[in-house]
Amino acid sequence: ERIHARRRLPGYVKSLPGPRGLPIIGSVHELPEKNSWLKFHEWGQKYGPIYQVNLAGTNHVWIMRDKIARDLLTKRSAIYSDRPFIPALEQDNRTSGQYLPLMSRNEKWVRQRKFAKQIMDVSEKASFYGYPELESVRLLFELMTEPSKYNVAMESFIARVTSRLAWGTPMPSDELKQRARELLIGVSPGGALGNKLPFLMSLPERLTSPKAWEARRSRTERKFFETMQAEVQEDIDIKRKPTSSKIPRPVASRPKPSWMRMFLERKKSWGFGSDLEGAFAVGMHGIAGALTIAAPMQSFCLALCHYPQYQPILHEEIDRVLGDRMPTFDDMEKMPVLRAFIRETLRWRPPVPTGIPHELIQDDMYEGYHIPAGSVMHPLEWSISRDPEVFLEPDQWNPMRWLEAKYPTYQEPLSKYPTITQYSQFGYGRRTCQGMAVTEADLFVGLGSVAWLFSMAKPETKDAVAETETDVKAGITPRIEPTLHGEVKSCGESTRNLSRYSKAFTSLSADERSFFEQNAERIKRQSRRYSGMPLDLAFVESETPPQLTPPQVSNADSPVRGLIATFENGSPTPPASPDDNDTRHKPSASALRLAAGRMTFHRNDSAISLPGEFRGFTTDPATALPSPPLIPAAETSSRPSALRNPSPTVSTKTDRPGSPSRKPPSASVDDPTMNFSTLLIAKPLPFNFNLCIRNQARAELVAQKWVELKMQGEFEASRVFWGGGKDTKGDAEFGWGEVFA
Numbered sequence: 001e002r003i004h005a006r007r008r009l010p011g012y013v014k015s016l017p018g019p020r021g022l023p024i025i026g027s028v029h030e031l032p033e034k035n036s037w038l039k040f041h042e043w044g045q046k047y048g049p050i051y052q053v054n055l056a057g058t059n060h061v062w063i064m065r066d067k068i069a070r071d072l073l074t075k076r077s078a079i080y081s082d083r084p085f086i087p088a089l090e091q092d093n094r095t096s097g098q099y100l101p102l103m104s105r106n107e108k109w110v111r112q113r114k115f116a117k118q119i120m121d122v123s124e125k126a127s128f129y130g131y132p133e134l135e136s137v138r139l140l141f142e143l144m145t146e147p148s149k150y151n152v153a154m155e156s157f158i159a160r161v162t163s164r165l166a167w168g169t170p171m172p173s174d175e176l177k178q179r180a181r182e183l184l185i186g187v188s189p190g191g192a193l194g195n196k197l198p199f200l201m202s203l204p205e206r207l208t209s210p211k212a213w214e215a216r217r218s219r220t221e222r223k224f225f226e227t228m229q230a231e232v233q234e235d236i237d238i239k240r241k242p243t244s245s246k247i248p249r250p251v252a253s254r255p256k257p258s259w260m261r262m263f264l265e266r267k268k269s270w271g272f273g274s275d276l277e278g279a280f281a282v283g284m285h286g287i288a289g290a291l292t293i294a295a296p297m298q299s300f301c302l303a304l305c306h307y308p309q310y311q312p313i314l315h316e317e318i319d320r321v322l323g324d325r326m327p328t329f330d331d332m333e334k335m336p337v338l339r340a341f342i343r344e345t346l347r348w349r350p351p352v353p354t355g356i357p358h359e360l361i362q363d364d365m366y367e368g369y370h371i372p373a374g375s376v377m378h379p380l381e382w383s384i385s386r387d388p389e390v391f392l393e394p395d396q397w398n399p400m401r402w403l404e405a406k407y408p409t410y411q412e413p414l415s416k417y418p419t420i421t422q423y424s425q426f427g428y429g430r431r432t433c434q435g436m437a438v439t440e441a442d443l444f445v446g447l448g449s450v451a452w453l454f455s456m457a458k459p460e461t462k463d464a465v466a467e468t469e470t471d472v473k474a475g476i477t478p479r480i481e482p483t484l485h486g487e488v489k490s491c492g493e494s495t496r497n498l499s500r501y502s503k504a505f506t507s508l509s510a511d512e513r514s515f516f517e518q519n520a521e522r523i524k525r526q527s528r529r530y531s532g533m534p535l536d537l538a539f540v541e542s543e544t545p546p547q548l549t550p551p552q553v554s555n556a557d558s559p560v561r562g563l564i565a566t567f568e569n570g571s572p573t574p575p576a577s578p579d580d581n582d583t584r585h586k587p588s589a590s591a592l593r594l595a596a597g598r599m600t601f602h603r604n605d606s607a608i609s610l611p612g613e614f615r616g617f618t619t620d621p622a623t624a625l626p627s628p629p630l631i632p633a634a635e636t637s638s639r640p641s642a643l644r645n646p647s648p649t650v651s652t653k654t655d656r657p658g659s660p661s662r663k664p665p666s667a668s669v670d671d672p673t674m675n676f677s678t679l680l681i682a683k684p685l686p687f688n689f690n691l692c693i694r695n696q697a698r699a700e701l702v703a704q705k706w707v708e709l710k711m712q713g714e715f716e717a718s719r720v721f722w723g724g725g726k727d728t729k730g731d732a733e734f735g736w737g738e739v740f741a
């Protein structure tokens with residue numbers, strides 16, 4: 001059919017390029033099980049920024065550039081806003097009215113989208129009722145007590161905030177997480193078997209396990225949404241009952257604000273066909289929020305561990321703006337660095353790397369290329385976020401691209417930008433995501449709280465220590481990795497490892513040395529001015545590495561600062577004084593050493609030149625630092641490194657459809673930061689890293705707040721809905737299906 005259609009095209013019209021594939025199955029066999037978006041990215045580099053692939057008889061069009069996605073999905077949204085059919089779901093996703101993001105553009109979609117806009121706007125105006133702030137206390141407490149379960153803690157944080165928003169209570173959060181996981185399997189091309197072999201869904205339930213699995217998923221979901229709706233209604237009824245007393249009810253005994261409450265209180269105005277439609281409209285938003293936002297939270301940890309040189313910059317902002325209180329939604333304006341870290345994390349590891357597909361409802365032409373009706377259009381977010389014209393060194397996690405004017409992505413005013421609102425990751429045209437504001441609030445408060453209390457680091461391996469020692473003997477400047485260690489309650493424990501770093505001091509290259517000699521005083525002045533843990537930069541005067549012992553560091557009021565102070569003197573001292581005339585630590589020109597625990601000294605390492613270049617930090621232009629010299633990669637280390645910045649690959653050439661793009665440096669599956677789950681939402685699989693409490697007083701404050709809130713009944717445990725068994729599988733009718741990564 002397709003071949004015939006092509007033959008019928010007039011001579012001046014071309015078909016989009018793409019892999020030829022095999023008869024019937026097309027290119028299905030070429031897709032990897034893991035990280036399929038890398039394959040689509042690779043095809044894009046071969047065939048151009050828009051290309052097509054036949055997957056089992058359906059024409060899929062992949063778009064790799066934001067401009068093309070806007071030209072088609074936004075500007076021609078009248079014909080590009082439908083959704084493809086998902087075979088593995090029990091009911092037709094386009095017409096059932098159950099899932100707003102998966103519906104065709106019909107009247108149910110119109111009224112539910114209107115409802116979605118209203119509930120989001122109202123809750124945003126009320127700062128999401130302070131739910132993210134409330135749950136961030138629990139998040140920090142969980143991370144302190146069980147850091148190895150960080151991924152569970154982060155997913156719970158998001159699910160609990162979303163449950164509160166949806167139904168006013170965090171109690172159903174575990175069930176919500178499970179509902180979200182199961183639906184994710186149902187809709188992912190690489191998830192339920194029914195999506196790979198659709199004919200299975202036409203057989204009777206008792207003959208095929210994928211169909212039985214889906215039937216139970218669908219029953220349980222409906223029952224769950226109806227139960228929650230009924231409970232909110234009951235709560236409203238009880239708490240609204242007139243009392244004989246004239247004294248108004250205390251706030252605590254009024255119904256909690258929630259999207260369901262909004263639905264129930266203005267039922268008629270929404271024009272829904274039934275209460276069930278309302279139950280799904282709210283439940284769907286719960287599901288949409290339950291896992292999506294946890295993915296970037298986990299990627300944030302991955303980024304901070306692999307790019308530790310930027311952590312001090314975030315800590316500086318947090319300490320300056322927040323001091324000893326946790327972040328709130330209202331701090332957003334004052335914290336561009338935190339927003340930049342979040343924005344960059346979403347760019348670097350997009351939570352939905354393949355995008356959510358649109359379907360084209362009539363034949364179309366784009367730049368001389370024919371796109372047939374029925375094509376499934378994918379804005380390939382992985383590639384859009386890696387456009388080398390826009391993002392220099394796109395595979396590097398570099399938050400400075402949002403904060404320094406030298407990058408094309410920089411935008412002012414910094415009180416507003418960077419922001420994730422209207423970012424391509426949230427889709428295009430009439431189907432854009434409704435949850436941008438709540439995502440931004442959750443990430444800002446959640447990740448801001450985490451960075452307020454903790455620093456993060458990759459754990460050291462024996463190999464790493466051995467490698468460092470070998471490098472030192474061979475006279476190579478080692479990559480200095482983070483020093484903080486242990487699944488820790490206090491940084492004091494990290495001191496075990498300090499001897500390793502004392503061995504790691506080696507001579508700087510001639511270029512590095514002269515840069516630091518010229519700027520030593522200024523660097524020191526600045527690092528004190530922006531005190532706290534400014535740049536993790538320190539100089540030692542002696543050729544002999546300081547001998548460090550654990551108790552010396554644990555006495556310092558700030559662990560990291562203490563660490564630096566110890567490095568500076570080779571003996572325990574209080575943190576550096578803010579007095580610029582203090583000459584105790586003046587570096588001798590002959591023996592400058594970079595002894596920063598967290599400083600990875602690489603070519604283009606903007607952490608070093610930061611205070612001079614980033615306006616947010618600099619008030620006095622006289623103190624601005626010149627950029628550090630470029631150090632040839634070979635001089636920094638002889639080892640291959642996932643962290644080393646490749647040379648920029650910018651060109652002024654514009655990509656055209658059909659013309660192969662230049663190959664930017666790309667992340668590969670061997671990259672340790674590419675270990676992701678295989679479903680539509682990409683989240684990093686759990687990995688080992690160390691969380692270190694930055695400040696004991698803050699930890700105590702969190703513990704105290706946690707106790708208070710717990711006593712007020714805020715942190716009730718999650719409720720078990722089905723069966724009550726350990727695995728909550730319940731009986732055959734309702735319960736949890738098996739889920740996989």
Ligand code: HEM
Pocket residue numbers: 100101102103113116285286288289290292293296351352355356357358425426427428429430431432433434435436438439
């Ligand atoms: C990191 C978090 C999130 C990401 C990356 C994300 C991404 C997306 C994407 C790509 C789409 C499809 C847009 C298109 O078709 O062009 C979408 C749609 C949608 N999202 Fe989100 N989303 C996130 C969080 C949320 C949250 C928290 C909610 C609600 C609580 C939400 C609600 C929705 C809804 C209702 C739609 C459907 C819009 C429609 O089809 O008309 N999303 N989202």
